[in-house]
Amino acid sequence: xxxxxxxxxxxxxxxxxxxxxxxxxxxxxxxxxxxxxxxxxxxxxxxxxxxxxxxxxxxxxxxxxxxxxxxxxxxxxxxxxxxxxxxxxxxxxxxxxxxxxxxxxxxxxxxxxxxxxxxxxxxxxxxxxxxxxxxxxxxxxxxxxxxxxxxxxxxxxxxxxxxxxxxxxxxxxxxxxxxxxxxxxxxxxxxxxxxxxxxxxxxxxxxxxxxxxxxxxxxxxxxxxxxxxxxxxxxxxxxxxxxxxxxxxxxxxxxxxxxxxxxxxxxxxxxxxxxxx
Amino acid sequence: xxxxxxxxxxxxxxxxxxxxxxxxxxxxxxxxxxxxxxxxxxxxxxxxxxxxxxxxxxxxxxxxxxxxxxxxxxxxxxxxxxxxxxxxxxxxxxxxxxxxxxxxxxxxxxxxxxxxxxxxxxxxxxxxxxxxxxxxxxxxxxxxxxxxxxxxxxxxxxxxxxxxxxxxxxxxxxxxxxxxxxxxxxxxxxxxxxxxxxxxxxxxxxxxxxxxxxxxxxxxxxxxxxxxxxxxxxxxxxxxxxxxxxxxxxxxxxxxxxxxxxxxxxxxxxxxxxxxxxxxxxxxxxxxxxxxxxxxxxxxxxxxxxxxxxxxxxxxxxxxxxxxxxxxxxxxxxxxxxxxxxxxxxxxxxxxxxxxxxxxxxxxxxxxxxxxxxxxxxxxxxxxxxxxxxxxxxxxxxxxxxxxxxxxxxxxxxxxxxxxxxxxxxxxxxxxxxxxxxxxxxxxx
Numbered sequence: 001x002x003x004x005x006x007x008x009x010x011x012x013x014x015x016x017x018x019x020x021x022x023x024x025x026x027x028x029x030x031x032x033x034x035x036x037x038x039x040x041x042x043x044x045x046x047x048x049x050x051x052x053x054x055x056x057x058x059x060x061x062x063x064x065x066x067x068x069x070x071x072x073x074x075x076x077x078x079x080x081x082x083x084x085x086x087x088x089x090x091x092x093x094x095x096x097x098x099x100x101x102x103x104x105x106x107x108x109x110x111x112x113x114x115x116x117x118x119x120x121x122x123x124x125x126x127x128x129x130x131x132x133x134x135x136x137x138x139x140x141x142x143x144x145x146x147x148x149x150x151x152x153x154x155x156x157x158x159x160x161x162x163x164x165x166x167x168x169x170x171x172x173x174x175x176x177x178x179x180x181x182x183x184x185x186x187x188x189x190x191x192x193x194x195x196x197x198x199x200x201x202x203x204x205x206x207x208x209x210x211x212x213x214x215x216x217x218x219x220x221x222x223x224x225x226x227x228x229x230x231x232x233x234x235x236x237x238x239x240x241x242x243x244x245x246x247x248x249x250x251x252x253x254x255x256x257x258x259x260x261x262x263x264x265x266x267x268x269x270x271x272x273x274x275x276x277x
Numbered sequence: 278x279x280x281x282x283x284x285x286x287x288x289x290x291x292x293x294x295x296x297x298x299x300x301x302x303x304x305x306x307x308x309x310x311x312x313x314x315x316x317x318x319x320x321x322x323x324x325x326x327x328x329x330x331x332x333x334x335x336x337x338x339x340x341x342x343x344x345x346x347x348x349x350x351x352x353x354x355x356x357x358x359x360x361x362x363x364x365x366x367x368x369x370x371x372x373x374x375x376x377x378x379x380x381x382x383x384x385x386x387x388x389x390x391x392x393x394x395x396x397x398x399x400x401x402x403x404x405x406x407x408x409x410x411x412x413x414x415x416x417x418x419x420x421x422x423x424x425x426x427x428x429x430x431x432x433x434x435x436x437x438x439x440x441x442x443x444x445x446x447x448x449x450x451x452x453x454x455x456x457x458x459x460x461x462x463x464x465x466x467x468x469x470x471x472x473x474x475x476x477x478x479x480x481x482x483x484x485x486x487x488x489x490x491x492x493x494x495x496x497x498x499x500x501x502x503x504x505x506x507x508x509x510x511x512x513x514x515x516x517x518x519x520x521x522x523x524x525x526x527x528x529x530x531x532x533x534x535x536x537x538x539x540x541x542x543x544x545x546x547x548x549x550x551x552x553x554x555x556x557x558x559x560x561x562x563x564x565x566x567x568x569x570x571x572x573x574x575x576x577x578x579x580x581x582x583x584x585x586x587x588x589x590x591x592x593x594x595x596x597x598x599x600x601x602x603x604x605x606x607x608x609x610x611x612x613x614x615x616x617x618x619x620x621x622x623x624x625x626x627x628x629x630x631x632x633x634x635x636x637x638x639x640x641x642x643x644x645x646x647x648x649x650x651x652x653x654x655x656x657x658x659x660x661x662x663x664x665x666x667x668x669x670x671x672x673x674x675x676x677x678x679x680x681x682x683x684x685x686x687x688x689x690x691x692x693x694x695x696x697x698x699x700x701x702x703x704x705x706x707x708x709x710x711x712x713x714x715x716x717x718x719x720x721x722x
């Protein structure tokens with residue numbers, strides 16, 4: 001290096017690196033899965049009551065939105081109702097040089113909601129896939145009345161959408177599947193429409209009935225209950241996750257540790273989900 | 278009199294009573310009328326609002342169709358504007374800087390390195406159309422233009438047809454994400470302009486089979502980035518070059534550790550498409566002269582390995598490296614010339630790099646890279662007769678500051694150290710002063 005300009009630039013570089021390294025933020029932000037938003041808000045509320053100095057801000061938006069926010073640095077914790085995708089891990093590698101940290105924090109069953117007046121009570125995973133992909137369009141083909149099936153589902157940014165697509169539909173959703181913003185909206189729509197069907201977290205099924213699900217034709221029909229979800233006999237069971245950029249420290253670590261403690265897991269049950277153990 | 282008074286009182290009483298009955302009837306009638314009016318008005322209002330809602334619904338449906346179509350188009354892009362300083366001296370100290378046009382030399386400049394917009398259109402699930410032009414001060418060139426078909430049954434295979442990045446780690450790692458101002462000399466020389474035209478089949482076994490293995494196989498024209506721009510539009514020699522790459526990822530989540538291992542190969546040729554009069558003489562891998570005939574194929578075969586290690590230690594840390602060796606050929610024919618391998622020759626080449634990147638806090642990243650490229654492994658020291666055969670050892674130090682996901686600043690300083698030779702020109706008797714400092718602002722969306 002020959003010039004003074006370059007020396008100055010190098011010194012500036014070192015000083016700025018050291019200076020910016022000490023920039024820290026105290027507030028913990030949590031963003032992502034709409035399925036987890038009520039649970040996460042409850043966690044934050046109780047945790048902040050117990051730790052008056054802590055500030056936890058929780059917002060929804062969908063698992064994809066939360067993970068995108070984690071990658072672009074606008075959230076500390078991403079809530080996701082599906083496992084992180086390899087393409088998202090590649091983005092974490094490129095930006096933060098880590099693989100991210102995956103923390104399963106609860107279990108959930110994905111219910112298939114039916115209107116209470118619908119005589120159909122059980123469906124196989126294959127039938128559900130054919131219904132949501134548009135191959136079966138009439139209830140009579142699955143033992144119901146002669147009426148067209150009305151489909152309700154989530155937006156593509158939702159982890160619930162992704163999980164249901166990967167594990168049940170296994171192809172594209174039918175173009176006639178109406179997307180609604182949030183599980184509560186789906187429950188509400190199914191409640192009003194006798195010939196409709198929707199899916200979402202088991203905790204939301206109020207005013208509708210859960211469809212019993214069979215793994216295949218020969219398997220028994222299983223309803224999503226606390227027992228069947230905890231022991232994984234209900235076929236559409238999933239973990240709910242929190243994702244971090246790197247190993248947690250400080251306030252984030254304290255919050256995560258508390259969520260995984262018996263106290264945090266007790267709130268999982270109170271909110272209608274299922275604890276890890 | 279009493280009778281008259283009584284009759285009178287009775288009449289008045291009846292009259293009053295009659296009046297009250299009349300009043301009650303009138304009151305009842307008017308309330309009913311009022312209710313009917315109100316109901317009518319309410320019904321009209323409901324009808325009016327229903328019609329308005331139906332109108333909105335119709336307009337919303339039309340808008341929804343438009344929005345759904347628009348949501349299939351994704352637009353992204355980035356601009357890299359930078360200030361560069363060149364510490365470049367002629368051996369006698371007479372000139373400082375790098376030549377531009379004529380005899381002018383410059384030692385610093387502002388420069389728009391990248392101005393790109395990428396359009397991705399996804400008409401249906403599993404199909405992507407990608408178009409990425411690059412805007413330069415004097416021209417617009419096409420960087421990416423391909424159709425990507427993803428298999429919808431196994432979620433494993435994808436077929437790319439068009440113009441896309443050649444499959445190596447350093448090339449596929451976007452310059453928008455890269456921690457250093459430029460790619461290594463090895464990659465820039467062996468894979469000029471990174472891209473080529475052809476067809477590529479990718480298999481990623483992670484999604485469906487949970488096997489972290491990725492395979493890539495490509496058939497390429499082999500002449501992109503070489504020769505005049507017009508010649509790059511099509512193959513110039515009929516022969517197609519092949520590329521293959523495999524990457525396997527190991528993950529140790531409890532240790533915060535991930536390691537990707539991979540290997541790639543490039544199997545191609547430089548075909549002699551014309552001869553001059555008098556004939557153009559080439560030199561072979563042993564530096565002996567030979568005269569090829571038109572149609573002769575000169576070897577271009579490369580074999581490489583790669584490793585990327587990611588470790589969560591006080592924030593992220595990565596250690597990356599690639600090693601490539603093989604036989605490479607070049608020509609000065611204007612239709613095929615590679616500006617960084619600009620001679621009529623066949624050479625055994627070798628190169629590698631190691632880079633260390635550390636995230637410091639949430640917004641800082643410091644990086645160090647050491648890269649080596651030997652364009653002629655058969656010669657060294659004073660045996661090297663031309664600067665094009667000199668081996669280079671390059672150090673690069675860089676720092677990045679992320680204002681947010683969209684804007685970052687990079688300071689990068691590269692110190693190329695050349696092999697010394699008494700016979701490769703006066704500039705290379707000792708290490709030529711040719712360091713470069715880059716201060717870059719990048720904005721992406």
